[in-house]
Amino acid sequence: MNAIAMAAVQVFALLLGPWSVTFEEETSRLRLENPAENVCVEGTLSFESDGQVWKIVRPRDAVGNRLGLLSPSNDIQGYLTFQQNGERLEMLVSHRTRQFYSGVLKFNGKIKFRDFSFACKTQACTKERVLFLAAGNGNSKRNDTLFAPEEDLAVQFRSASLQLTSESAGEWNVAMAGRIEESAEAVFAFNVEKNYLQRRYIPYYSPIDRKRAPKAPTGWMSWNIYFDTATAEDNLAEARIGKKYLQPFGMEFWHIESWQGNSDKLPVSNFYNLNLEVNERQFPKGMKQLADDIRALGFRPGIWTAPFGTGSDEFYAQHKDWFLHDVNGVPMRTWNGKYTIDPSNDEVIAHLRKIHEIMAKEWGYEYFKIDGMSGAGAGYCAHFFERSEVKAAMKDPNCPDPFERCVRAFREGIGEDRVFNACQGHFTGPEPKYADCGRIGADIVHPNKPVTWHNLLNQAGRTHNQIFAHNIVFYADPDTLMVNEALTLEEARLSTVVVSLPGQMMFSGDKLAELPMERMRLLQQALPPVADIHPVNLYPIFHLLPVWDLKVCRDWASYDVIALFNWEDEEAEVGFDFAEVGLDPDQDCVMYEFWTETYVGKVNGGFSCKIPPHAVRLFAVHRAQEHPQFLSSDRHVTQGAVDVKAMDWTDGKLTAKLELVGGFPTTFRFTVPEGMSMKSVTAGDGVRVETRSEADGRVLAVKLGAETAQTVELSVDFQ
Missing domain, CATH: 2.60.40.1180 (Golgi alpha-mannosidase II)
Known part of the structure; x- marks a missing residue:
């Protein structure tokens, strides 16, 4: 331990790694400061035993890293020892040898931290029952950490009794207490942890760009009720209803799915996903006109793409070297296409960039849900591109970041002013660095099937598991909020709470004209997502909590x-x-x-x-x-x-x-x-x-x- 005790009249001072410790005996003021991270904790120490207040004093011996507990008889009968391990500072209260008295050490003070920070919970425990959320700086006796999302910086506090309360922007009150006779309560800890989420869960940690996406997006999309049959007129008819009943409550985007050539019949792997060919039967006026028509109704137009592959034989024949083949020369197939792109090929990356640029700049789409990423399995490209046999088939088998190259190209193509929803984005991959939103789970329905209770359980489970990243690195997209009569009213209400209480993205997916007003009201009561709701449990949860x-x-x-x-x-x-x-x-x-x-x-x-x-x-x-x-x-x-x-x-x-x-x-x-x-x-x-x-x-x-x-x-x- 690198510690230096500096004697001064009535002042105890100590340097422990990044921490400076100062104690003024006369006022019992303790100041803990980490100058490198601009963190300061200052307040009053006190100790009480059997109803009597003991004084905390400078040491009377040569041990330089502890204070003394002075009994009413003027004897030091206990110690307050400071020790450091990395960025962690501990304060241990203990008896002098052969002492067995009980007592409570208290610290009440203030913390100066970042203006944009919030109190949260980083200490997980087994058998948790509560998912905590906060709108603003909500105070709770369960919080144990202050977190600054712009820096991914956490200041953790540990004591048997702990309360963090908001005072003003960047200032917090802290109250800590523990009993000397209980070893489990005798340690107070202060820890500054840099890159808290990046080190644990989110290697590409990047805070949300709140200029581009100041709040979680909201809207309507056709897929989960129309699937591959929606036409331009279907979308616009729904938008006219949405303008009347949902736009006044804050609905922002109108999102088009399944528009590509050959996209009027599943599976997605047969769609013409790479050449901007439009299904002329369903969208006879083209995609630019549809974007203009949506904008005329007061919504911002959105579009779905699945650009990791194609079902077009003609496009494949024209660009055969853009696609992956196995050792026998057979095209490799994924969910996105019966022909899957080679992400190590620079021409492919340039093409991905270009087609998204056309959709953004020439067609006028402002929201992009880009599909086929997913951490779900090898049928999706985040997994697929990592497999050894797939990397061996690439033009550059040593390409270090094949999947990230694609995600980066999407952002470069749509531009810095468009909203990017990575579907299904995963926080363990590169998506947080480039995307604004991430689909956190499976589709809320199976193709051409109604929504079921099982689907809602999946939606709720993924919310529990990934909500800790929401409104920090991206907005969580739990898929559409379905409230139609395939669900009971109780089930529809439950899904409304799952989607909207955490402030997640809210996209409707029903045929709006068929909704009874009682169910339309559920959509209205879920809008808009409250912009300042953030997670409090900053770790994944793998159970459905009551x-x-x-x-x-x-x-x-x-x-x-x-x-x-x-x-x-x-x-x-x-x-x-x-x-x-x-x-x-x-x-x-x-x-x-x-x-x-x-x-x-x-x-x-x-x-x-x-x-x-x-x-x-x-x-x-x-x-x-x-x-x-x-x-x-x-x-x-x-x-x-x-x-x-x-x-x-x-x-x-x-x-x-x-x-x-x-x-x-x-x-x-x-x-x-x-x-x-x-x-x-x-x-x-x-x-x-x-x-x-x-x-x-x-x-x-x-x-x-x-x-x-x-x-x-x-x-x-x-x-």
Whole structure:
């Protein structure tokens, strides 16, 4: 250990690797600083035993890396030892020999870190039950790390009792505690880890380009309901419905699939994927005209490509040396084509670049879902190009990065201003370096089959497994949100929560004209993805967890949206306790269930309920107040994170700034404490207001509607 103790009056100073440690005895102030990474932790140390405060003092011996615990009898009877291992600094509290007293060491301080950082959880454990998410800097007693995504930099804290809370941009409060008589609690640790995700899971780590893609894309695509039969007019007819019912809620892209020559009949390997030949029967006016027509409806046009191979015999014959062949000269086949490209051939890479440039610059497409990548198996090119027999067949068998060459060419072709969805992109490959989005799992349906419960389980499983990379290196695409009547209403609601509560991409995939309004409403309540939702568990999860907890932090309040899932085929009792979701067990909370529009009331310590099979219950959980308070909004599954902009209670009046969608009313709900009642409600000119009393007078529902999208100022007087 390279340690230097510097004696000074009332000051203890120590250099341990990248850390400087300073302790002022008079004030009990401890300062831990890592100058190289610009991290500073500063606060007050204290120790208490049997109700008596012990003083923490400089050492009285020649051991330079520890402080003393001074008992009330003025004897040093314990130590606080500092030790360093790489970027990790540990602070160990221990007894002096033959001492057996109990006591608690506490550290309460502030952390100065990056302005754009968030609290998260990097210490995984077995039998986890909760998937944590946050919108803004949501506070939780379960967090143990601060993470700066622009630098992939983590500052980890370890102690038996730990709480990280947001103070302001770049500033955090930290409270740590542990018992001296429990060796498992006696160590406080501070660790700065560079390249946290890059070293573990994402070797091509690159933060999302938020200028190009400031939020998770949303849209509609034809494949999962039309498959290979959609025409230009089918797409435009759906877009006209989407313009009326979904565009006002934030839907952005209209995405075209299966447009290539010979693409009107599966499999994909027969499609003409490499020569920009258009299926003239289905798209008689061409792809540029369709892009213009989509844009005229207010959407941004998107297009699907599968460019790792082709089914065109003519194109193959013209460019035979562009394709891979086995030792017998037989063309190598993959999902993308019965003829698969040779990625080591520079002419192939130039062609990939060129065809995507034409689609972007000449045809005018702004969103590209480029398919056939996938980490799923050897039928897809991320795997296929790694196989020894395939590399041996390449023009350059020593090509070090055949798959990356293709992905790079796609980005270079579409340009830096287009949105790139890597399908199925995988975070262990090069896609995060070039793409904005990544399809995280299989198609939500099998070709020409309806959506099933099994498909939803796959979608949920891949979300658990890969959500930790979402809104960090790319936006997670869980495939389309299907809500048609092949699913029960409970199943459709569950899929809505799986897709939208984590802020994932939301593309609809149903025939919109056939949806009952109850199901169209699900799509509306999933739009838009909340831009600041990020994962909190920064590691993959391989089980379907029964509890998801979204911590919402807004200027006007902090609250939780807790989803309780029943993944089983029979009714089940599902619940949570406050401690496991990071809530104060002694704090009263009020709860409201979104789908059944049920007021649970005041809850303390925990909650459970019976949930039907294949269903979810979605609760807004607010710290209980003695006065009327906001409870829920039916605008979005986050129950206020999208549309509530301000909320205040002053002198018997509740005021709020609320965003309304033009032509679609929203209902806001508020608690009404016992002994109080509503006196009057106003919301400005041109706003329709309806009120009703619910839950035996304990809830006030206020329905607001306006013809145009606007922010309204609601005022509710109580008496």
